[in-house]
Structures are given as C-alpha cells and as structure tokens.
Amino acid sequence: MSLVFYYAPMSTAETVNWALAELEIPHEKVVIDLKARDQDKRGYRALDPNGRVPLVVHDGVPIFESAAILIHLGETFGVDRGLFPAPGLERALALKWLVWTNVTLGAAVGRFLEKAFGPPEQKDGEAVGLARAEVERLFGILEAELAKTPYVAGETFSLVDVHLGGFVYWIASLGFDLTRWPGIAAWQARCTSRPGHARALAS
Ligand SMILES: N[C@@H](CCC(=O)N[C@@H](CS)C(=O)NCC(=O)O)C(=O)O
Incomplete structure (x- = not known):
C-alpha cells in the first residue's frame, strides 16, 4: 500500500492530517507551498486539476476534495479501527x-x-x-x-x-x-x- 498526502499548514488539509494521525496510517507527506504556488506546477495539476490541497494519492489513484478523502479513509481504514461506521x-x-x-x-x-x-x-x-x-x-x-x-x-x-x-x-x-x-x-x-x-x- 502506498499513500502520499499533499498538505499545506493552516488549510483544509488539516482535517486530513488529523484523520491520518487518528488512523495511524503510514504515509508520505508532501508540503505544498501555496504562497510559492506549488499547486500550479504541471506535475501537481496532473494529479489535481483544481490546484488545491488536500490531495491524497492512494496506490496511484489521486483523490481530491477533503470530504471525499475523509470518506475514503474512513471506509478503507476506519471501520476496523472503530473510527467510521460500517455500511448502513x-x-x-x-x-x-x-x-x-x-x-x-x-x-x-x-x-x-x-x-x-x-x-x-x-x-x-x-x-x-x-x-x-x-x-x-x-x-x-x-x-x-x-x-x-x-x-x-x-x-x-x-x-x-x-x-x-x-x-x-x-x-x-x-x-x-x-x-x-x-x-x-x-x-x-x-x-x-x-x-x-x-x-x-x-x-
Ligand atoms: N472544497 C475543497 C477546498 C480546497 C481548498 O480551497 N483548498 C485551499 C486551501 S484551504 C487551496 O488549496 N487553495 C489554493 C489556491 O486556491 O490556489 C476541499 O474541501 O478540499
């Protein structure tokens, strides 16, 4: 399993940062400097055409939108850990x-x-x-x-x-x-x- 988390401090990415810490999932954290406009670089836009954080790339699949990321992390890793309800x-x-x-x-x-x-x-x-x-x-x-x-x-x-x-x-x-x-x-x-x-x- 590989999980790369693109993060900027004091942004919407903080909720994903907290979720990953609660779930204790090993991941690589890449800091995006929004002031330096790292989010506009071609490589980043290829992963997230919106040019925003947070972004998570899970086993090569890019997932943007913080709510979608929380839902995905919850469904995939949270149910067994008691941090997300099972379907129902x-x-x-x-x-x-x-x-x-x-x-x-x-x-x-x-x-x-x-x-x-x-x-x-x-x-x-x-x-x-x-x-x-x-x-x-x-x-x-x-x-x-x-x-x-x-x-x-x-x-x-x-x-x-x-x-x-x-x-x-x-x-x-x-x-x-x-x-x-x-x-x-x-x-x-x-x-x-x-x-x-x-x-x-x-x-
Ligand atoms: N609806 C998105 C909003 C993401 C968003 O607006 N992120 C801001 C930081 S809080 C951003 O990356 N801004 C950079 C820009 O607009 O260039 C989410 O919840 O993930």
Whole structure:
C-alpha cells in the first residue's frame, strides 16, 4: 500500500492530517507551498486539476476534495479501527454530516469570507452581517445536535468529528466566539484532547 498526502499548514488539509494521525496510517507527506504556488506546477495539476490541497494519492489513484478523502479513509481504514461506521444507517449519518460540513457550512463560511475580507471598496456592512448570521444559524444547528449526542454522528468519536471539528476550529479563528455555543466548545475540547490530535500537531 502506498499513500502520499499533499498538505499545506493552516488549510483544509488539516482535517486530513488529523484523520491520518487518528488512523495511524503510514504515509508520505508532501508540503505544498501555496504562497510559492506549488499547486500550479504541471506535475501537481496532473494529479489535481483544481490546484488545491488536500490531495491524497492512494496506490496511484489521486483523490481530491477533503470530504471525499475523509470518506475514503474512513471506509478503507476506519471501520476496523472503530473510527467510521460500517455500511448502513450509521454510515448514512456519518455521510450526512461530512457532506454538510463542506456543502452547507463550508459554503456559508466562503460567503462570509468573501463579504468580510473582500476588496475594501466592495465592503458592505449589512452583507457581512447577513453572512455572519448564516454561519451562526448553522452553529445553532450543530449546538442542538450536540445536546443529543456527545459526538456528531453518535455516541462515539469518529472521523466526522475530525472533519467537522477541524472546520469549526478554523471558523472560530475567523472571529466566531465559541463560548456562545457551550456544547460546541465542550465537544471541541473533548476531540482535541485525544492523543490522535496531539499526534497530528506533532506530525
Ligand atoms: N472544497 C475543497 C477546498 C480546497 C481548498 O480551497 N483548498 C485551499 C486551501 S484551504 C487551496 O488549496 N487553495 C489554493 C489556491 O486556491 O490556489 C476541499 O474541501 O478540499
């Protein structure tokens, strides 16, 4: 088995970095310097025509999109390790939240970034406020979910917590104060106190 992970610090690749550390899968890590535009090099574009990180090449097959990578790692390596549900309804719950992370929450944050950090001449306070309110509404949905179960997809920690937790950690760094959502804050603390998270930080 060969697995090459193309990574950039402080990017969407962090959730894949954490997942690989939780799963303890041997792999080669290649750092992509986004500022130096390594992602535009022809060899990289041949693997990922989007020119983005994360990218995983598993036994020669390139896989882009962080949610797709998490699903693939979960299905392939996570079930036996108790970090991803077997096919069935529990798997469906996991997929629901993994897709929500990118398609619903990720898109809302993308709109917030566009409005809040776009060109100053296009700054519109009301649009920033609306985009922020949408992210906060989605945090409310997650908070309500975490009032029901200790982890996003059920009673036990899984790669869904890695992926959604990694996104929430990044969103908080954009100025969303998690103390407003105590359930989310407590869940983050539970997930980041794991040895797998420490291994990811040290890798
Ligand atoms: N939807 C993609 C987003 C990937 C993405 O936007 N990655 C950013 C870093 S967070 C990137 O590689 N940017 C480089 C560029 O746009 O040139 C995923 O979840 O994997």
